Every structure is written in structure tokens, then in C-alpha cells.
Amino acid sequence: MFRRCTSADHEKIMEFLLEERAMNLFIIGDIENFGYEADFQDIYAQFDNTGEIEGVLLRYQNSYIPYAKSVIDLTKMIEVISADPELMMVSGKDEIVSSIQQLIPLNKVKLTYFAELKDSLSIQEVTLDYPVKKATLDEVERVFELQEQIKEFNFSSASKQSFIRTLESKTGRSFYIENEAGNILSIASTTAENQYSGMVVGVCSHPSERQKGLASIVMTELCKVLLSEGKSLCLFYDNPKAGRIYKRLGFKDIGMWRMAYPKEQSPSDI
Incomplete structure (x- = not known):
């Protein structure tokens, strides 16, 4: 039936x-x-x-x-x-x-690939030149100034509204690093959070700030916060290089998503 x-x-x-x-x-x-x-x-x-x-x-x-x-x-x-x-x-x-x-x-x-992180055993503490901050609605414009620089992304006004709704509904959160001028250098976010888990999305660094480990730093903070709440983290990836970064944090492949x-x-x- x-x-x-x-x-x-x-x-x-x-x-x-x-x-x-x-x-x-x-x-x-x-x-x-x-x-x-x-x-x-x-x-x-x-x-x-x-x-x-x-x-x-x-x-x-x-x-x-x-x-x-x-x-x-x-x-x-x-x-x-x-x-x-x-x-x-x-x-x-x-x-x-x-x-x-x-x-x-x-x-x-x-x-x-569909990957999941259940524990913090692989997450290491890092020393930061800039503090990791949690994004609020006040940071929306600066977040999109960064994301518009990422050629792999295809952001639109609908993407922006979705990001705003996620923050307003508390079904996701974002952590970022900014420089002294207030420019956001790197960010990692979740969406579709429920009481058990959250989906990692929008992980990126400014093109001029790549290869400095900034994405790993914001991802580490994001993972630590959700894991401390008893939630696992999930993500999609199709880039083997990105996959290696996530696996260093402890993510494990659990299947394929079509x-x-x-x-x-x-x-x-x-």
C-alpha cells in the first residue's frame, strides 16, 4: 500500500x-x-x-x-x-x-560522494591569526561579496534569500574569518539542520587567500560546535582534493548521492 x-x-x-x-x-x-x-x-x-x-x-x-x-x-x-x-x-x-x-x-x-562526521577524534586545535566568528544577518552582504568571487559557485538572488531564511529559521549557521579591513576571507556553513545532524555547504576561501588552511580552520570550528550539540555533520563532494581535506577532519564516505x-x-x- x-x-x-x-x-x-x-x-x-x-x-x-x-x-x-x-x-x-x-x-x-x-x-x-x-x-x-x-x-x-x-x-x-x-x-x-x-x-x-x-x-x-x-x-x-x-x-x-x-x-x-x-x-x-x-x-x-x-x-x-x-x-x-x-x-x-x-x-x-x-x-x-x-x-x-x-x-x-x-x-x-x-x-x-556523501560523507558524514560523527566524532571529533580527528579534529586538531589550531592557532589563529584571526578569530573565527559566527555569522549573523549583519554579515549577509559581506558573505556574498566573497561568494561572488568563487567561480565554482553559481549564486543568485535566490541563493541569497535562501541563506537569509536559513539564518532566520535557525536551520543552519555559518562561521567565518575576516581580515582587519572587515573583508570575509573564508566561510563554512550548514543548512537543513535537524536535531540529529546538519548539511555542510558553501565552504570557500577568497581566491587570493587559498592554500593557507583557512577553510580547514572555519570547518574545524563548525564541526566542533555541532558535535558538541550531539549532532553529526554531512556533506557532498565530487572533488577528490576537497575530499582529502574533509577526511583529515574525520569525515567518512557513507554512500553516493544522485x-x-x-x-x-x-x-x-x-
Whole structure:
């Protein structure tokens, strides 16, 4: 049986999702923040013959995250996704999304490593020339002055508003280093935080300040703060060089994450 869930299903849904809590960071966070009645979000579950959940599908606006511990019959999930005329993205565990992709015309794909940090055993104390500070709304313009310098990023006004909403809703935080002139040199952020974990995003240093270890310093502070709260940290990476940096901090690969888009969309459009 496959159906849309309500708050009455919450305990069972969470029990299922928490078995792979890192991989379900986005679904857990959206349930915590928006529940089951928001008009822009739906939670569906697929039940086996004994009434146990074997798969969950999140719709957040026109993006979807399917989840199952292993590949299951995805027919009903595919029906829901295919019925959306404004479908923007399907993302999730590689094996699940790749199975869906065989039956839905999702022609653009971004595949990344998914890594998690659970403890601080590999994190070392560092001596700083400049203190690491926590960003507030007062730093938004200076943050984007830095991020506009990063050619790998494709920031827009929508990205800026998303960053502001994250700070306002306390579903993420940022730590940065600035110089004496007040220019932000390096920053690392989280988004989609829930009571168990947070997703690391937007790690960067000014092009003229790279190879100085600044990104590692702000990442170290970010990791220490979340770990002290009992949260793990997760991140995507597809750059082997970045992967080495994260692994020195103790991140471990836990799977592959696939983002698939209709032909008219691309990762830079979302």
C-alpha cells in the first residue's frame, strides 16, 4: 500500500528514517520544520503486507527525495513524481534515484560522494591569526561579496534569500574569518539542520587567500560546535582534493548521492 502520510504516522515514519539518519537528513529536517500539512510539502510512505514501512517519498515544492533501504517496487513513487508537470529534481541514494531515472526522462545528472562526521577524534586545535566568528544577518552582504568571487559557485538572488531564511529559521549557521579591513576571507556553513545532524555547504576561501588552511580552520570550528550539540555533520563532494581535506577532519564516505533533473533543468538552475 502506498499513501500520503499524516501526523498520525509520525512515530512510525521517524523510526524508519532514523535507521539511516544521515542519508535522511533532508527528509527529517523538512518533517521537523514543516510537518505533514504544509501545502508545499507531502510525505508518502509505501507499506509492505505486514503494515511495515519499506519506502518514503518527500515532495518539497517540485523536488522529490525517495528513500528505501534497498531497491523496492518504485511504481507508486514514480506515478507521483511523473504527475508533477513542473518537476525540477529527484535526488537521493544513488541506487534508488538511478532506478527511477530508468523510467522517468531525467536526463541531467550530478553524482556526488556523501560523507558524514560523527566524532571529533580527528579534529586538531589550531592557532589563529584571526578569530573565527559566527555569522549573523549583519554579515549577509559581506558573505556574498566573497561568494561572488568563487567561480565554482553559481549564486543568485535566490541563493541569497535562501541563506537569509536559513539564518532566520535557525536551520543552519555559518562561521567565518575576516581580515582587519572587515573583508570575509573564508566561510563554512550548514543548512537543513535537524536535531540529529546538519548539511555542510558553501565552504570557500577568497581566491587570493587559498592554500593557507583557512577553510580547514572555519570547518574545524563548525564541526566542533555541532558535535558538541550531539549532532553529526554531512556533506557532498565530487572533488577528490576537497575530499582529502574533509577526511583529515574525520569525515567518512557513507554512500553516493544522485541528483537527476529533467532535460530543461540543470544543477545550476536549481
